[in-house]
Amino acid sequence: MTLAFPFSAIVGQDTMKQALILTAIDPGLGGVLVFGDRGTGKSTAVRALAALLPPIEVVEGCPVNAARPEDCPDWAEVRSKKIVKRPTPVVDLPLGVTEDRVTGALDIERALTQGEKSFESGLLARANRGYLYIDEVNLLEDHIVDLLLDVAQSGVNAVEREGLSIRHAARFVLVGSGNPEEGELRPQLLDRFGLSVEVMSPTDIDERIEVIRRRDAFETDTDRFMTKWKRQDGKIRKAILTARDRLRDTESSDAILKDCAALSLALGTDGLRGELTLLRAARALAAYEGAPAITRAHLSKVAPLALAHRLRRDPLDEAGSVTRVTRMVADVLG
Amino acid sequence: MTRPAAATRMERALAALAVDPGGLKGMVLRARMSPVRQAFETALKHMPDAPRRIHPGISDLQLFGGLNIAASLAEGRPVRDKGLFETPGLLVLTMAERTGADLAARLAQILDADTGHALVLLDEGATAEEAPPLSLQDRLAFHIEPQDEALRTQALRLPARADLDTARKGLARIAVPDDAMGLLVALAARFGIDSLRAPLLALRTARALTALDREKSVGEAALMEAVELVYPSRATRFPAEAEDSAMDPPPDTPQPPDDATDEGSGKGAGELPDEILVQAIAALLPPDLLDRLKVARAAQARAASSGAGSKRRGNRRGRPLPSRPGRPSQQARIDPVATLRSAAPWQRLRRTPQNAHRPVIIYPSDIRLRRFEDRSDRLLIFTVDASGSSAVARLAEAKGAVELMLAQAYARRDHVALVAFRGDGAELLLPPTRSLVQAKRQLSSLPGGGGTPLAAGLVAASELAQHARGRGMSPTLVLLTDGRANIPLSGTPDRAEARQDAETIAAGLARQGIPGVLVDTANRPAENARNIAARLGADYLALPRADAHKISASVTAALEH
Numbered sequence: 001m002t003l004a005f006p007f008s009a010i011v012g013q014d015t016m017k018q019a020l021i022l023t024a025i026d027p028g029l030g031g032v033l034v035f036g037d038r039g040t041g042k043s044t045a046v047r048a049l050a051a052l053l054p055p056i057e058v059v060e061g062c063p064v065n066a067a068r069p070e071d072c073p074d075w076a077e078v079r080s081k082k083i084v085k086r087p088t089p090v091v092d093l094p095l096g097v098t099e100d101r102v103t104g105a106l107d108i109e110r111a112l113t114q115g116e117k118s119f120e121s122g123l124l125a126r127a128n129r130g131y132l133y134i135d136e137v138n139l140l141e142d143h144i145v146d147l148l149l150d151v152a153q154s155g156v157n158a159v160e161r162e163g164l165s166i167r168h169a170a171r172f173v174l175v176g177s178g179n180p181e182e183g184e185l186r187p188q189l190l191d192r193f194g195l196s197v198e199v200m201s202p203t204d205i206d207e208r209i210e211v212i213r214r215r216d217a218f219e220t221d222t223d224r225f226m227t228k229w230k231r232q233d234g235k236i237r238k239a240i241l242t243a244r245d246r247l248r249d250t251e252s253s254d255a256i257l258k259d260c261a262a263l264s265l266a267l268g269t270d271g272l273r274g275e276l277t278l279l280r281a282a283r284a285l286a287a288y289e290g291a292p293a294i295t296r297a298h299l300s301k302v303a304p305l306a307l308a309h310r311l312r313r314d315p316l317d318e319a320g321s322v323t324r325v326t327r328m329v330a331d332v333l334g
Numbered sequence: 335m336t337r338p339a340a341a342t343r344m345e346r347a348l349a350a351l352a353v354d355p356g357g358l359k360g361m362v363l364r365a366r367m368s369p370v371r372q373a374f375e376t377a378l379k380h381m382p383d384a385p386r387r388i389h390p391g392i393s394d395l396q397l398f399g400g401l402n403i404a405a406s407l408a409e410g411r412p413v414r415d416k417g418l419f420e421t422p423g424l425l426v427l428t429m430a431e432r433t434g435a436d437l438a439a440r441l442a443q444i445l446d447a448d449t450g451h452a453l454v455l456l457d458e459g460a461t462a463e464e465a466p467p468l469s470l471q472d473r474l475a476f477h478i479e480p481q482d483e484a485l486r487t488q489a490l491r492l493p494a495r496a497d498l499d500t501a502r503k504g505l506a507r508i509a510v511p512d513d514a515m516g517l518l519v520a521l522a523a524r525f526g527i528d529s530l531r532a533p534l535l536a537l538r539t540a541r542a543l544t545a546l547d548r549e550k551s552v553g554e555a556a557l558m559e560a561v562e563l564v565y566p567s568r569a570t571r572f573p574a575e576a577e578d579s580a581m582d583p584p585p586d587t588p589q590p591p592d593d594a595t596d597e598g599s600g601k602g603a604g605e606l607p608d609e610i611l612v613q614a615i616a617a618l619l620p621p622d623l624l625d626r627l628k629v630a631r632a633a634q635a636r637a638a639s640s641g642a643g644s645k646r647r648g649n650r651r652g653r654p655l656p657s658r659p660g661r662p663s664q665q666a667r668i669d670p671v672a673t674l675r676s677a678a679p680w681q682r683l684r685r686t687p688q689n690a691h692r693p694v695i696i697y698p699s700d701i702r703l704r705r706f707e708d709r710s711d712r713l714l715i716f717t718v719d720a721s722g723s724s725a726v727a728r729l730a731e732a733k734g735a736v737e738l739m740l741a742q743a744y745a746r747r748d749h750v751a752l753v754a755f756r757g758d759g760a761e762l763l764l765p766p767t768r769s770l771v772q773a774k775r776q777l778s779s780l781p782g783g784g785g786t787p788l789a790a791g792l793v794a795a796s797e798l799a800q801h802a803r804g805r806g807m808s809p810t811l812v813l814l815t816d817g818r819a820n821i822p823l824s825g826t827p828d829r830a831e832a833r834q835d836a837e838t839i840a841a842g843l844a845r846q847g848i849p850g851v852l853v854d855t856a857n858r859p860a861e862n863a864r865n866i867a868a869r870l871g872a873d874y875l876a877l878p879r880a881d882a883h884k885i886s887a888s889v890t891a892a893l894e895h
Contacts, residue, residue, distance in 0.1 A: 038472045039529025043446060095439035098667075106670055116693075135443070136469070139435045179469070180771045201528040208519045212533050216515070219357065219538075220506060 005218055007048035008232035009225070010041060011211045012202050018285075019195045019305050020049050021236065023173050025243045025284040029277060030152075030194030031174035033137070033185075033309060040199045041211070042177040046133050049175075050090035052233050054241055056129055060084045063121040064128045064168045073168045075119045089130030091123050091172075095139055102144060103151075103159050104166070119166050124157045127172040137176030138185045145189055148174070152192055194277045195302075196309035198322060243287040250286045251293040252279060259299055263332050267325065269310040278306040300329045340480050344374065345490050347476040347563050350542040352381050352492060353501045355424060355452035357538045359445050361476035362430070362466060362567070364457040370480045371456070377490035378454065382498055383424040385454065390432040397440060407696055422450035430455035431464040438467035445473050475535040477567030493546065501545040508541045509551040521561055524612060526570035536564040565615050572616060657702035672702035713749045713766050713807045714739060714889070717795040719815035719855065720756035721786040735814075735885035736764070737774065749807065751798055755791030757784030758825045762794060766802060785827060788819035788866070789835035792843060799848050811843065811850035811872065812889050817863030818856070833862075840869035851875060851889055 010017060019032045034042045058065045060080040062072045072078040093102070104122030123132070132148075134140060140148075151157050157170040174193060178185065190196075202208050217225045257279070264275040279294075281302040286294045308321040351358050365371045378385045394400070399417030406413045418425060427433065427441075433455075444451050453474060455466045471477065492498070518533040527533075539560035540552045547556065657669040659676075677700040684695040716736050736752050752764035792813075799809035819832040843850070850872035854863040859876035867874035875888050 037528055038469060039531040041530070092443070094443055095436045136435070136439050139439065180769065201530060205516070205519055205523060208523070208530060208533070209516050211530050212515045212519060212537060215530075215534055216510070216537055 004047045004051040005044050006229035006233050007052040009229045016197045019197045022284045024240050027173050033193035033196040034177040036199030040201050046175050053088035055085045055087050057083050058086050064125045091127040091132050093134045124170040128170050132172040134176045136178050138178040190309050195305040246287040250283050256294045266328050266332050274307050274310040281306045296333050303329045350539050352498050353542040356450035358475035360453035360474040362455040364479040366458050373490050380492050385424040385426045387426045424452050426454045428456045430457045430466040431459035433466050438470045504545045508544050527568045532568050536560045660703040667704045669702045669704045676700045711807045713802045713809045715751050715795050715811050717753045717791050717813045720754040738886040753794045755787050760790040760794035785821040786819050787821035789823045789839050792839040814853045814855050816856035817866045837869050844871040
């Protein structure tokens with residue numbers, strides 16, 4: 001594959017970058033949805049994230065990226081016990097993909113040539129312990145969406161078809177991007193994403209010029225450009241790793257828990273997932289900033305990310321959901 | 335004879351694409367079969383990368399490669415076909431206006447992978463609605479729509495192969511003056527081009543043109559040409575509007591380069607007055623551009639997908655059905671288990687000394703193909719009576735109902751369109767869409783008042799329904815009216831004739847088998863509307879005091895039963 005644009009070299013789009021960093025710190029947050037206009041660098045950012053993430057340790061040759069030999073599924077017939085370092089997987093889920101390719105299916109080649117019944121793993125296996133990226137997520141077909149929801153919920157991919165009965169771990173962070181002009185997203189899927197970001201083209205001329213300048217430098221003078229930004233990317237990577245360690249020790253006081261609840265109540269979000277995500281995202285942010293405990297400042301910073309897409313749609317409200325959340329945060333948290 | 339400007343533009347675009355196919359990603363040619371298109375296709379044949387033709391029905395196997403079943407069976411070992419993705423080159427997509435969202439996404443993926451692929455879309459769309467997906471158009475550098483009659487007899491000439499090669503080699507060394515990027519960005523802003531791909535593509539075009547002209551540094555001529563090639567099709571507003579718009583301040587004219595920077599690069603691009611470029615682009619904008627843009631955006635919202643409409647047999651997606659024997663082809667996918675199962679009983683009979691080494695012997699006649707049942711999308715055509723002063727309130731309710739139905743549409747995969755009739759005619763206010771963003775924008779300025787041309791409204795709905803059918807959707811009519819028609823199709827007020835017309839057309843709709851619901855919006859429900867409902871063969875709902883939620887709920891209930 002070709003080189004990815006360095007994450008730190010992306011101009012602006014701070015909320016998007018922050019959301020991506022937060023899921024890297026706490027994969028349990030449940031992914032990011034990036035919605036916005038064409039040509040705003042949505043895909044670029046997600047692909048850049050792949051290069052930024054710290055490598056993971058996996059058993060050599062294991063199709064589901066297991067960390068220990070005993071976690072490798074039987075069907076994979078992995079004999080090696082060697083642990084190797086691999087970049088965090090970021091798997092692209094192309095639109096119009098068949099169910100077979102997502103879940104895995106009977107290996108046709110082996111069935112035809114050797115008459116053996118064996119399992120050929122799919123994209124979900126490859127995405128285990130990493131990221132599953134869906135570009136134009138709002139155009140994804142229903143039965144694939146259902147399948148993803150099911151697997152994302154349970155963390156296990158179960159294949160019961162064509163005489164196969166296979167199960168393997170499939171824990172991944174969903175990252176979706178899309179353009180709202182091309183259709184809405186089903187509420188169930190919307191709720192599945194922990195955080196959501198709306199990206200817009202920068203309106204500042206200087207910022208836009210800087211985007212063009214860096215992109216051009218990346219394309220025409222790749223080596224020098226990559227060297228230049230490597231250190232910045234390294235810094236972010238280091239900060240993510242430190243934050244991961246710190247995550248458990250970051251305190252959340254009762255007052256903060258109360259704030260979370262009050263905010264979710266006031267906004268009338270469905271279910272408890274919003275509240276939970278709000279807390280976890282705030283904790284990840286606090287850990288990233290090196291703060292010993294979550295503060296209201298952290299909460300109000302991540303509230304639009306965690307709650308905006310969980311609001312009931314009010315077609316008559318012209319202001320976007322982000323505005324509603326920001327307004328409510330100011331009301332509740334003062 | 336001087337060559338027409340349009341021919342030169344096409345030649346320069348093609349030449350630039352030949353120099354930097356991977357960077358410019360390709361072009362759109364919007365033209366129906368004509369000598370111009372013929373000339374273009376002939377020119378394509380002379381491109382350094384031999385063009386490969388693809389069509390909107392192309393399978394993943396052809397695009398990304400995969401197992402060739404027929405060859406594998408014949409040879410008894412897996413034979414893989416290479417996909418187009420694996421060998422970079424120039425792809426020419428014919429009938430590009432019929433490209434579905436899923437193919438567009440895959441092609442976009444191929445282009446984004448930066449593997450040197452370029453794509454030429456041959457767009458034969460006749461109406462503004464028929465156009466290639468915007469997600470693809472946005473990625474391709476050029477959009478050319480030849481209208482010049484003088485082009486008829488022109489052959490397009492590409493630079494000699496050797497010149498192209500030299501230009502390719504020189505591309506990396508082309509210097510870009512510092513202010514060029516600022517100029518490109520500022521111009522994009524003035525034409526309301528949000529996508530940052532546009533200035534990037536313009537910059538790369540300028541580079542390619544500079545290399546072609548054997549210059550060392552991007553000069554004003556190259557910049558101007560690039561901007562003229564890349565921007566016009568992307569403009570969303572005329573520059574005059576930009577001046578008034580509060581969105582962003584009018585960009586400053588780039589500063590003339592001071593002496594220090596001027597020395598090295600010679601004549602810098604910054605000296606080029608902004609205004610000349612703006613005028614140059616504006617001259618290239620087609621007059622109906624802005625109208626077309628709106629339609630194209632709405633058309634974009636209609637993604638093909640599994641909906642709640644009527645069933646149709648497919649072999650690509652949907653709910654699985656039992657497999658059938660057949661020949662594997664590009665469209666039909668093989669069902670391996672069913673295939674093996676049908677081959678199993680014959681294994682002993684088929685075994686001969688020649689094939690003893692093969693564990694399974696499969697004949698083409700064993701092959702079973704997958705079948706799926708897909709549901710087409712349903713299109714709810716809201717046809718709303720916007721007549722008279724009392725109807726204005728109704729109109730607000732109808733608007734609300736449309737937005738509510740849209741907000742829930744995803745779960746049922748419904749598309750929504752809105753036709754309003756008032757005064758002496760009907761109007762399509764919202765073309766079929768599934769996008770709430772779209773709908774809101776269009777609904778916000780919906781007028782009301784005047785007579786009740788019910789017949790005209792029904793005609794408009796019927797036309798829309800037929801069009802939708804042609805696109806594989808299942809149309810359903812939701813008619814909101816009090817049924818008191820008073821304007822016939824002729825347009826001159828006549829109550830009796832108006833009723834006659836309305837009933838005739840309603841019966842016609844019923845004959846086409848278009849299901850429907852009629853919501854009686856009269857304060858006191860009367861025979862009029864009931865009559866029309868009977869002619870339509872539609873469910874009748876009396877809603878003396880409707881509100882958006884009630885309409886939405888009733889329509890849902892009526893459609894689900």
